[in-house]
Amino acid sequence: xxxTIWNEFDHEKHDDAVKAIYPDGIHMCIARFLTEAGFEVRxxxxxxxxxxxxxxxxxxxxxxxxxxxxxHDNVPDEIVNKVxxxxxxxxxxxxxxxxxxxxxxxxLMGTAADNLKWRETNDKEILWSIAxxxxxxxxxxxxxxxxxxxxxxxHFIIPAPDELIYIGWFSGGEVFRSGCVFNRGRGKIFYxxxxxxxxxxxxxxxxxxxxxxxxxxxxxxDTDKYPYGWAAPAAQQN
Amino acid sequence: xxxTIWNEFDHEKHDDAVKAIYPDGIHMCIARFLTEAGFEVRxxxxxxxxxxxxxxxxxxxxxxxxxxxxxHDNVPDEIVNKVxxxxxxxxxxxxxxxxxxxxxxxxLMGTAADNLKWRETNDKEILWSIAxxxxxxxxxxxxxxxxxxxxxxxHFIIPAPDELIYIGWFSGGEVFRSGCVFNRGRGKIFYxxxxxxxxxxxxxxxxxxxxxxxxxxxxxxDTDKYPYGWAAPAAQQN
Amino acid sequence: xxxTIWNEFDHEKHDDAVKAIYPDGIHMCIARFLTEAGFEVRxxxxxxxxxxxxxxxxxxxxxxxxxxxxxHDNVPDEIVNKVxxxxxxxxxxxxxxxxxxxxxxxxLMGTAADNLKWRETNDKEILWSIAxxxxxxxxxxxxxxxxxxxxxxxHFIIPAPDELIYIGWFSGGEVFRSGCVFNRGRGKIFYxxxxxxxxxxxxxxxxxxxxxxxxxxxxxxDTDKYPYGWAAPAAQQN
Amino acid sequence: xxxTIWNEFDHEKHDDAVKAIYPDGIHMCIARFLTEAGFEVRxxxxxxxxxxxxxxxxxxxxxxxxxxxxxHDNVPDEIVNKVxxxxxxxxxxxxxxxxxxxxxxxxLMGTAADNLKWRETNDKEILWSIAxxxxxxxxxxxxxxxxxxxxxxxHFIIPAPDELIYIGWFSGGEVFRSGCVFNRGRGKIFYxxxxxxxxxxxxxxxxxxxxxxxxxxxxxxDTDKYPYGWAAPAAQQN
Numbered sequence: 001x002x003x004t005i006w007n008e009f010d011h012e013k014h015d016d017a018v019k020a021i022y023p024d025g026i027h028m029c030i031a032r033f034l035t036e037a038g039f040e041v042r043x044x045x046x047x048x049x050x051x052x053x054x055x056x057x058x059x060x061x062x063x064x065x066x067x068x069x070x071x072h073d074n075v076p077d078e079i080v081n082k083v084x085x086x087x088x089x090x091x092x093x094x095x096x097x098x099x100x101x102x103x104x105x106x107x108l109m110g111t112a113a114d115n116l117k118w119r120e121t122n123d124k125e126i127l128w129s130i131a132x133x134x135x136x137x138x139x140x141x142x143x144x145x146x147x148x149x150x151x152x153x154x155h156f157i158i159p160a161p162d163e164l165i166y167i168g169w170f171s172g173g174e175v176f177r178s179g180c181v182f183n184r185g186r187g188k189i190f191y192x193x194x195x196x197x198x199x200x201x202x203x204x205x206x207x208x209x210x211x212x213x214x215x216x217x218x219x220x221x222d223t224d225k226y227p228y229g230w231a232a233p234a235a236q237q238n
Numbered sequence: 239x240x241x242t243i244w245n246e247f248d249h250e251k252h253d254d255a256v257k258a259i260y261p262d263g264i265h266m267c268i269a270r271f272l273t274e275a276g277f278e279v280r281x282x283x284x285x286x287x288x289x290x291x292x293x294x295x296x297x298x299x300x301x302x303x304x305x306x307x308x309x310h311d312n313v314p315d316e317i318v319n320k321v322x323x324x325x326x327x328x329x330x331x332x333x334x335x336x337x338x339x340x341x342x343x344x345x346l347m348g349t350a351a352d353n354l355k356w357r358e359t360n361d362k363e364i365l366w367s368i369a370x371x372x373x374x375x376x377x378x379x380x381x382x383x384x385x386x387x388x389x390x391x392x393h394f395i396i397p398a399p400d401e402l403i404y405i406g407w408f409s410g411g412e413v414f415r416s417g418c419v420f421n422r423g424r425g426k427i428f429y430x431x432x433x434x435x436x437x438x439x440x441x442x443x444x445x446x447x448x449x450x451x452x453x454x455x456x457x458x459x460d461t462d463k464y465p466y467g468w469a470a471p472a473a474q475q476n
Numbered sequence: 477x478x479x480t481i482w483n484e485f486d487h488e489k490h491d492d493a494v495k496a497i498y499p500d501g502i503h504m505c506i507a508r509f510l511t512e513a514g515f516e517v518r519x520x521x522x523x524x525x526x527x528x529x530x531x532x533x534x535x536x537x538x539x540x541x542x543x544x545x546x547x548h549d550n551v552p553d554e555i556v557n558k559v560x561x562x563x564x565x566x567x568x569x570x571x572x573x574x575x576x577x578x579x580x581x582x583x584l585m586g587t588a589a590d591n592l593k594w595r596e597t598n599d600k601e602i603l604w605s606i607a608x609x610x611x612x613x614x615x616x617x618x619x620x621x622x623x624x625x626x627x628x629x630x631h632f633i634i635p636a637p638d639e640l641i642y643i644g645w646f647s648g649g650e651v652f653r654s655g656c657v658f659n660r661g662r663g664k665i666f667y668x669x670x671x672x673x674x675x676x677x678x679x680x681x682x683x684x685x686x687x688x689x690x691x692x693x694x695x696x697x698d699t700d701k702y703p704y705g706w707a708a709p710a711a712q713q714n
Numbered sequence: 715x716x717x718t719i720w721n722e723f724d725h726e727k728h729d730d731a732v733k734a735i736y737p738d739g740i741h742m743c744i745a746r747f748l749t750e751a752g753f754e755v756r757x758x759x760x761x762x763x764x765x766x767x768x769x770x771x772x773x774x775x776x777x778x779x780x781x782x783x784x785x786h787d788n789v790p791d792e793i794v795n796k797v798x799x800x801x802x803x804x805x806x807x808x809x810x811x812x813x814x815x816x817x818x819x820x821x822l823m824g825t826a827a828d829n830l831k832w833r834e835t836n837d838k839e840i841l842w843s844i845a846x847x848x849x850x851x852x853x854x855x856x857x858x859x860x861x862x863x864x865x866x867x868x869h870f871i872i873p874a875p876d877e878l879i880y881i882g883w884f885s886g887g888e889v890f891r892s893g894c895v896f897n898r899g900r901g902k903i904f905y906x907x908x909x910x911x912x913x914x915x916x917x918x919x920x921x922x923x924x925x926x927x928x929x930x931x932x933x934x935x936d937t938d939k940y941p942y943g944w945a946a947p948a949a950q951q952n
């Protein structure tokens with residue numbers, strides 16, 4: 001399976017506190033544990049030519065991970081549309097944390113998914129599994145504790161997910177649909193809420209396991225392409 | 239309840255066969271039976287200034303009906319975005335027949351919903367209710383027979399509907415998710431497949447009843463607007 | 477609309493602390509605010525002949541509320557089956573708090589719905605609305621605060637609800653799908669988690685409003701009964 | 715993966731026309747192609763001691779296939795309950811054709827799932843995929859044609875499936891949700907409508923492939939068992 005990790009890669013360059021946690025960028029941290037898990041991984045960032053998402057790269061990507069925060073608007077619509085068409089054709093997509101407000105996620109949701117509650121108070125988060133036995137939760141028990149995270153709270157403006165995997169509890173009083181699967185076209189999308197840049201969430205082994213499990217789950221490439229458009233009566237065919 | 243019927247209103251002007259069925263346009267036919275049902279109805283068409291969908295009209299619309307076919311691209315993005323924001327805020331939307339390929343429907347689905355199978359062979363369609371007791375199917379029995387319709391066939395590229403109301407059977411061999419409810423933001427959307435311009439579908443009493451029931455069901459206006467954005471810890475509030 | 481409130485009515489007779497909160501029983505407290513809301517309300521309890529749920533009472537009930545806790549097994553299977561058949565035929569059912577472990581709820585779920593986490597430590601609960609604009613949440617804002625409740629925690633062994641309305645946050649660290657709608661047959665079921673006998677939850681105005689809204693939402697009686705069994709080819713009929 | 719095929723095995727003994735199609739019983743036909751696909755397969759039938767479903771057999775079964783028709787009532791409740799508990803714990807279940815009216819399927823649905831329309835007129839059935847890219851539909855294109863089948867028609871009294879995979883079209887005018895996935899507890903259930911005893915459906919390669927794919931999809935064994943019951947506050951744990 002070929003994975004591309006896309007990262008805005010801005011905080012890590014300009015904020016020393018973030019740099020201390022992710023010296024090579026969030027994308028390299030994720031790339032490392034996905035590589036160790038046996039996947040073939042490349043990375044791409046906002047400031048690469050064409051955001052690193054050329055036709056060749058996208059055509060050669062089975063699952064795309066997406067982390068962005070401050071500069072969603074700098075991703076050209078043309079690239080968003082190319083990613084969208086690849087999802088329709090079966091490319092998996094894992095949207096991370098503040099990627100909920102990215103152009104590609106909002107486009108795939110069809111809603112104002114940038115809307116939710118948030119707060120940076122280093123709340124404890126407990127992710128409760130709603131899906132025992134699901135491929136994404138396997139081997140992870142009934143909960144994952146994240147000592148400190150940015151708080152995201154409901155209501156989150158998304159369509160009802162096709163599968164609700166995790167609900168997040170925050171010590172400040174909020175809850176959030178923190179792990180959600182959406183089927184769109186032939187593509188599968190997994191949204192995973194934890195992953196703020198100022199806390200070492202992607203260094204937590206259980207979080208890494210969720211993201212490894214997710215790659216396998218949203219992988220849906222090379223599946224049958226169906227015919228669309230004008231069609232002769234099916235009842236007369238064999 | 240205030241309803242606005244939007245119609246592309248093109249076939250009815252230029253095609254005598256269509257004009258014979260809907261001399262004043264499809265929108266006027268629908269407006270008539272919705273008015274008789276007690277709703278306050280206005281109409282709007284593509285060639286009206288601002289497509290007839292000014293800020294004032296949209297703000298004053300509880301439920302919008304949408305019929306379009308050949309000229310989806312002539313609806314400016316700015317107007318599509320205004321309709322979209324009204325749906326997020328609770329305006330109901332009833333999308334009719336080839337409106338599945340409209341900009342607004344595709345935007346709200348987040349998928350390439352213009353893709354399906356189709357054929358104009360005047361197939362018989364039988365709409366089978368999957369939702370006994372649902373407000374949209376009330377008083378309509380377990381099926382609705384449409385003597386002749388354009389055939390739409392699966393696969394139809396939409397997200398799984400929040401509620402599947404009708405499955406259409408076509409004599410040529412196809413099936414279609416012909417009645418679907420989608421919740422998006424605070425808005426409710428009902429997609430209803432029958433309604434080709436060359437057959438008198440909107441003159442059928444059962445079809446009219448579906449569309450009357452639908453208005454009541456997707457009506458969701460004047461509901462609470464929730465707070466979004468930065469939020470103080472809820473646990474410390476009363 | 478005719479409502480029957482069924483209560484086990486055991487704690488309130490034998491536990492002074494509970495009696496102090498609900499001197500006439502939980503059923504009478506609920507009956508009072510539903511009556512004030514304009515519904516026609518009767519009550520029934522476990523120790524009544526036939527549990528108070530005779531054929532006549534059930535046939536004359538549009539929506540049944542169910543509160544039980546310690547003596548689920550004392551409800552005869554025959555009565556459970558009668559309630560079940562009425563739900564199949566469109567009677568609404570509102571299952572309250574520990575009613576999750578009742579025979580009727582487990583039967584309708586098809587799962588071991590008596591399984592969840594629980595704790596009696598008077599946690600604060602915050603109910604977060606996941607369904608803005610939904611008939612059950614109308615007029616209630618984005619959250620309901622319950623100062624003290626029994627804690628229920630995920631994982632709760634239920635099928636994915638047809639509509640997830642509220643997620644509960646508990647100060648001890650748990651989350652729960654506290655408001656869920658299930659469609660079964662022609663019936664609608666609303667499960668609502670708060671309502672422990674040792675705290676005055678049913679005296680809270682927002683909780684009362686949820687239960688009033690729920691009555692209207694699950695009301696589905698007098699809807700069409702469909703034909704089942706052997707059927708002539710539909711295509712040959714008009 | 716260890717599969718057990720359970721068959722009522724009655725028609726094949728007493729009806730020469732059925733015997734001609736399935737000389738060793740439907741279970742042996744299914745066992746053969748599942749064995750060829752690499753699974754470890756055993757069979758069990760109604761007239762075996764304990765219906766062939768002893769504790770040992772069930773504990774050693776990852777996925778259970780179920781075909782029954784005339785003698786659902788002869789399966790003792792005790793065995794139904796044992797199968798049910800195994801599904802709660804993660805055993806996969808594939809319910810075939812008239813197995814929709816079996817005790818175990820109705821129990822897992824929580825509805826009167828024995829209710830649907832039916833007719834034995836050797837209609838053509840076309841199964842249309844609603845789930846491109848889904849593991850159950852892989853390699854099968856957008857449709858499967860079954861020259862002759864018993865007709866099943868909506869309305870079928872089941873809860874909305876967690877995943878709708880196939881809709882069946884019948885030449886007589888009916889439609890049916892012919893391929894449905896339900897999650898119950900840790901178990902996954904796949905209901906597949908084709909498979910009448912008087913037609914050679916299980917000899918069709920595409921049908922065999924659906925049933926092979928299904929085994930892989932509903933396999934969910936050896937997954938984490940979560941804790942239930944009294945629980946200390948999660949927020950105080952690490």
